[in-house]
Amino acid sequence: MSHIVIVGSANIDITHRGNRFPSPGETLPSDNSYISLGGKGLNQSIAASRLSNKKIVKFIGSVGEDAFGEKIKNDLLNEKLDISDLNTTNEDMTGNAIIYIDSDNNNQISVYPGANSKNGDSEVEVFSNISEKVSIVMLQQEIPIETNYKILKVAKNKKIITILDPGPPKEEFRNFTDYLKLVDFLTPNKHEAEYILGKKINGKELEAAKEIRNMGPKNVIITLGKDGIVFAGEKVGRLPSYNVNSVDPVGSGDCFNGALAVKIYEKSSFNDALNFSIFASALSTINQGASQSFPKLEDIRNNDLTTN
Numbered sequence: 001m002s003h004i005v006i007v008g009s010a011n012i013d014i015t016h017r018g019n020r021f022p023s024p025g026e027t028l029p030s031d032n033s034y035i036s037l038g039g040k041g042l043n044q045s046i047a048a049s050r051l052s053n054k055k056i057v058k059f060i061g062s063v064g065e066d067a068f069g070e071k072i073k074n075d076l077l078n079e080k081l082d083i084s085d086l087n088t089t090n091e092d093m094t095g096n097a098i099i100y101i102d103s104d105n106n107n108q109i110s111v112y113p114g115a116n117s118k119n120g121d122s123e124v125e126v127f128s129n130i131s132e133k134v135s136i137v138m139l140q141q142e143i144p145i146e147t148n149y150k151i152l153k154v155a156k157n158k159k160i161i162t163i164l165d166p167g168p169p170k171e172e173f174r175n176f177t178d179y180l181k182l183v184d185f186l187t188p189n190k191h192e193a194e195y196i197l198g199k200k201i202n203g204k205e206l207e208a209a210k211e212i213r214n215m216g217p218k219n220v221i222i223t224l225g226k227d228g229i230v231f232a233g234e235k236v237g238r239l240p241s242y243n244v245n246s247v248d249p250v251g252s253g254d255c256f257n258g259a260l261a262v263k264i265y266e267k268s269s270f271n272d273a274l275n276f277s278i279f280a281s282a283l284s285t286i287n288q289g290a291s292q293s294f295p296k297l298e299d300i301r302n303n304d305l306t307t308n
């Protein structure tokens, strides 16, 4: 069976909500605390698995030999996800983030990549060994860029469609001059697009997509939050977002990418794939949290939205 394979990060997020942030040296009781799954690789895997009919999504990544890693593995077993090649390493702890949110919803986040940095040649080899069964691979930049580069190379050799979310921005991508040329669908948000181009793009988003397209990717889709998307490549244009009562946009880009991978896998037209992805990502903003707010196929069917 052919698969969508996502190689990337898996984190545990520990959130504290309070009136204000603790000051240096201060111990401040918080009003609320919760643990959730995070990491762009994990988020995108959950989005794609929830939006596909069959069990076609495989997540390749690395967690530590600890309680956080156990929680990730247990929680992912409840999704329609293949995690048989999710590695457990004793070299570092599971990636995690400590998130403070104050009463105005500002956040302060400290991230420890931990086991995510251990994604290396063994993950490239795992991917290589299963590549005959893979039709799409999706990557982000929370694992070493060199690992992404090697996976993109294998994918190109095997004619596997490649999707890259270039977040978070990392300077090392410029060390691999053909990095972007190996990408079929590049999906930066506005900030990442500005980073790639090295300039502000305010009001010139479509031009920016075309400029990034000239750097090598076959298609560039810039996501613009509630302003929707612009795209340049085989098709060029702009689509508005769907109108929702958005309470938490965290992870909406990850939901967009997961949805896009599914529709490309299903060989939908480019326009239908984009439309489905902006619909799904709009729905992901109406509830709190990242992956826990991602819609399932029935949520897509049961919601009727209009565009902004």
Ligand SMILES: Nc1ncnc2c1ncn2[C@@H]1O[C@H](COP(=O)(O)OP(=O)(O)OP(=O)(O)O)[C@@H](O)[C@H]1O
Binding pocket: 167, 188, 189, 190, 222, 223, 224, 225, 226, 227, 228, 229, 241, 242, 243, 244, 246, 249, 250, 251, 252, 253, 254, 255, 256, 277, 278, 279, 281, 282, 285
């Ligand atoms: N307020 C909103 N209303 C409707 N749709 C939204 C809203 N915010 C985001 N979206 C949808 O989600 C897509 C991705 O959003 P955005 O560009 O903010 O991603 P991002 O910054 O990469 O997010 P993250 O990295 O946290 O997952 C947008 O293109 C849009 O379709």
Ligand SMILES: [Mg+2]
Binding pocket: 165, 167, 189, 253, 254
């Ligand atoms: Mg993003």
